[in-house]
Amino acid sequence: MPSEGTRDAHVHRMSRRKMMKGVAAVLGAMALPAKDAPASVWESFFQKNFRELSPEELNGVLSRLQKEYSEKYKKAVTVRATPPVEGVLYGYGLDLSRCIGCRRCVYACVGENNQSRDPQIHWIRVLQLNKERGVDLEEAEHYYNPAKVPEKGHFYMPVQCQQCEYPPCVKVCPVQATWKERDGITVVDYNWCIGCRYCMAACPYGARHFNWKKPALPPAEMNPETHYLGNRPRPVGVVEKCTFCVQRVRNTPGRYTACVEVCPVGARKFGNLLDPESEIRYVIENKRVFILKEDLNTRPKFYYFYAT
C-alpha cells in the first residue's frame, strides 16, 4: 500500500484548504475599493470609529463628508460633530391628553433629519389606541387614515427612540457602532455600522430603522445643517434612529427639536432633566407621568404624561 507522500508526490494537489484560502483572498480583494477609486473612498474605508478619532482626524473626516455631500446635493452642506453640552441630560415629554394623531411630527422629522423618502423611513410612529383599552400595544393601529383626527373613542401615542438610560440596542452591537452619549442621546456612527440589525431586534420600541436600499433624498428637500452622529445623509445598509435632533439641540442656546416645533397642539415638551426650572422637570414633578414598557428596566428619558 503506497504511502500518501509517494502516491501524490508528482501531482500538483489542490487541497480544500488551499482552495478556500484562494477564494477568501479573491473575495477580500474584491471588497476593497477599486484601484482608481477616489481618495475619499479609500479614506472612508480606513476611517476609525468616531470615538477613536483624534481632533485632527475628525476635522479631516468632517471636511471630506462636507465636500462629498455638497457635491452630491448641489448645495453648501455643513457636517458638524458638536459635542454634548456640559451639565445637560435631555428629557422629552409627550402629553397624551393633547395629542390628536395628526402626524405633523412624523413628516417634520423626516424633513429635518434627511430620512429616505423611498423606501420610506419614519423615526416616529403614531399609534392609535382605544380609550377603553388604554395603552394596549397589541391593539395599536398605526395605519389609521380617517378624514379628520382625533377619532371618537381613541387616543394617540407617538413612539420614537426613548433614549434609554440602559439601551439594549447599545448592548448588543457587536462592533460598538452605537453608544449613549453623555447628554443621554444614543447615536450611531453610520461609517462604522455593519448593518447586522441586532440593535433593531433588541430595541423594545421599534425605534431603529434600516436602510434596505440606497436612501432616496431629493437634493431640494435635503437639510444642509447636519451632524455627523445625526441627520447627515446615510449610506445603504446602516441603521438609523431618532437623536433628539442632535444637530439642533446641542448648542447654547439650542433650538427645540423639529417635532416639538411643529406640533399644532403643543403636546411635545423638551428640556434638560438636570435643570429644576425646565419644562420637563415641571411635567415630571406636577403631572401624571409614565414611561413605556417600564418593566423592561430600560429607563427611558421619554415621558408620556397627562396634563389634565
Place this chain on the structure above:
Amino acid sequence: MNTERMRRASVPAAAALLLFLAAGWASAAEHPKATPPAKKERAPEHLQFAVPTPPFTPGIFPCSECHKEMKPNPTRRELKDEHTNIVLNHAQGQRWCLDCHDVSNRDKLHLVSGEKIGFEESYRLCGQCHGDKYRDWKVGVHGKRTGMWNGEKQYLLCVHCHNPHDPGFKPLAPMPPPVRPEAVRK
C-alpha cells in the same frame, strides 16, 4: 467671677462690633451701588411673556374705528346687524360680548376687577376662569413653545389655537399613514 469675666470680655467685643458696623456703613456710603436694593422690583406679570400679535380678522382692529361713532348699548342681546358670524360656543347663556370686551374703550378687554387690558395680554383674561391652564401655560407646559430650549422662547396666545368665541380645538386632517411593508416588497 464668671459673670465678671464675661462683662470684661464684652466691652472690647462690643467696641469691635461697633467699629465693624461703622466701617461697613462707611464703605456702603462710598459705594452706594454695592448695596442690594431692599426689594427686588419684579416686572409686571403681563410683561413677562413675549407673544406674537393676536390673530385678528383682517381689517377688524382697531374696533374703535367703527365703534367711536356709535352710542354704546350695554343691554344683553343677540347681535343682529354686525358680528353675526360670531356664534358664541363658550359658556353660552352665561356670558355675552361685554363680559370680556370693554364698553368704554372698544380697543381693550377688561378683567373682572375692571382693569382694562390690551388684546395682546388676553391670556390674563382667559386665566381668570382657566387658572390651571394659565399656570401650565406660563411654565410652557400648556400650549406650544418654539425657539430655544435653553434660551429665548416664543409663546403663543391662547387665541392662536382656541377661537375665544368657540374654543374647542378643531379636528385636523392627518398626514398620510406610513407605507405598509407589503407595498414596498417588489
